[in-house]
Amino acid sequence: MNPEARTFPTPALTVIPRERHVISRKNISKAALRVLYRLHDAGYDAFLVGGAVRDLLLGGHPKDFDVATNATPDEVKKLFRNCRLIGRRFRLAHVVFGPEIIEVATFRGTGEEEGGDGDRHIVDGLIVRDNVWGTIEEDAVRRDFRVNALYYDISDFSVRDYVGGMQDLEQRVLHLIGDPATRYREDPVRMLRAARLAAKLGFTIDPRAAAPFEELGPLLTESSPARLFDESLKLFLAGHGLKSFRMLEQCGLLKFMFPATARALRRGDQALRSLIEQGLANTDARIAEGKSVTPAFLFAVLLWGEVRDLAHAWMAKGVDGNEAWARAAAHVVGEQCQRVAIPRRFTLTMEEIWSLQPRFEQIQRKRVFRLMAHPRFRAAFDFLLLRGAESPALRELGQWWAHAQQLPQEVLAAALPASGGKTGADAAATAAPPRKRRRRRKSGHKPDSA
Structure with missing residues (x-):
């Protein structure tokens, strides 16, 4: 087994049936539903995943909808004429419906199995390429925060929780999946994402997830400046900029950006x-x-x-x-x-x-x-x-x-x-501009009666 795979926790599935959660298809975009149903009808697993599921469970109205599936990007492209494949570091399928784009990602694996399809490349702990396909269980433990690893199953309208995300939603806390230091070294921008999500959702950051910020914050200076520009827009131009600013200061991350x-x-x-x-x-x-x-x-x-x-x-x-x-x-x-x-x-x-x-x-x-x-x-x-x-x-x-x-x-x-x-x-x-004075009616003057 690849040593990287040992950094991930063992998933434990909890299924929340339709009658025990608040997600309704009327709050999911029609474009996302079309993608989910077409994948399902073609025999593939199809799940709404990530921030959309999290926000729907919190009673919000997400603007972006991401889909996870066991179909490879090439298989997704064969199903949708309005699909384009993007990304080298992370291969993804974008299904385009006018101004709306539904991002479809193949389940990521935790390590490259012998004979597996795809490639994964890590340099000094940083993931520079990751296109190893896996199972939904592997995909769940590969995600960043437990609240982002919830899957809405279009086949029976249940929610699947492999890592305790529902508990975190109830307790309003952000836990990172796996060892925080290892996960931040893989992708330092996860530190900014922790601050942004905590500000947006009004959650606290688990102390174990926040502990490496001071030591590993300097890794942000090695991140792509173009990517940090995109992250700054998410931090400050998504409607919760003041809270994000205060959270960055509180976490000691402002000085690195x-x-x-x-x-x-x-x-x-x-x-x-x-x-x-x-x-x-x-x-x-x-x-x-x-x-x-x-x-x-x-x-x-x-x-x-x-x-x-x-x-x-x-x-x-x-x-x-x-x-x-x-x-x-x-x-x-x-x-x-x-x-x-x-x-x-x-x-x-x-x-x-x-x-x-x-x-x-x-x-x-x-x-x-x-x-x-x-x-x-x-x-x-x-x-x-x-x-x-x-x-x-x-x-x-x-x-x-x-x-x-x-x-x-x-x-x-x-x-x-x-x-x-x-x-x-x-x-x-x-040079104060003169103010217009109102005309005062002469005292004692009354208009003629009709």
Whole structure:
């Protein structure tokens, strides 16, 4: 037997019949049901698995549905004309129904049996390729957390539990399957997944699963930056960003993903913490309301403290303001992208949001209207409002710009100095746009009676 197989626990099946669980087919996407039934009708085992089963059992409404089967990827492709095979590290079948994709995975094995179909390659404990097919029992113990190893059987609508996932759902705790240190070395991103799931579900992380974080957290710096970008979107742009941020800090993992953010917060800047947490809370609220969000704004929030401090340090040394902000942005973005590969289209927006902040202090007529016409004005203005926690002056400045946007252009222009004058909140107070006064009816005047 392959030595790797001995790291997995022995599965013990518990079957929860239809009448003892809450999963209903009406809450499963029609596309997923079509895949499940076609596999079943063709003689293959077919199960809904993973997060969808977990969330359905918790009363949620999952957006993604994954299927596990004993059919190989090539056999799945023969059943579905709308199927494409993807992945080298993990071979998968994607069955496409318009905008919806149902991911179909063949049961993974715990070790390569003699004459087995597939290949598995491990380097220094890290799985670099894993296409060894196995049984459903092997597949269950190969999954990450016990709550993600529950299988909904389309043949009789029961739920199969091989590792104690139902108990964890009831106790609201995350247990890793197998030895935590070994499983994290296989895939360090599992540490981030633990923090994300705990935040999303409101679960606690089993102390044994959390114990290796400090020692093995540095392995995250060796993970693919592109993959960590995808993980950061799941952490911060799935509706539970604030909880995820707090969980990353609590677990000691933030410094491995966002070192600049962790450094700035260690300096004890409570205004920065307020800005970050409010920015995440606002993003969560927008997602809950079905509004659009952009990663650029959120990354600008997370990295602001280091950018601001570096820019001020360079200006204190006599560097021109525009040059100081440009240098600071380039330095922080360059370091961050070595950890998390933020695409250029987002880093450009981040740099514009940061560079526009000093321009809000320039309260002169041409500069105000030029800034308002900037394509990133709205994002930069929202960022300015978040910065209100930094000082009363910034709060006043944000209020001035909020009021200025509500005025007719000619009224605002008349209230602004043409050039020169003060900058910042003092200028905002001096050039405060006049408020419209209501006409008061003369006392004693009554309208004619009809």
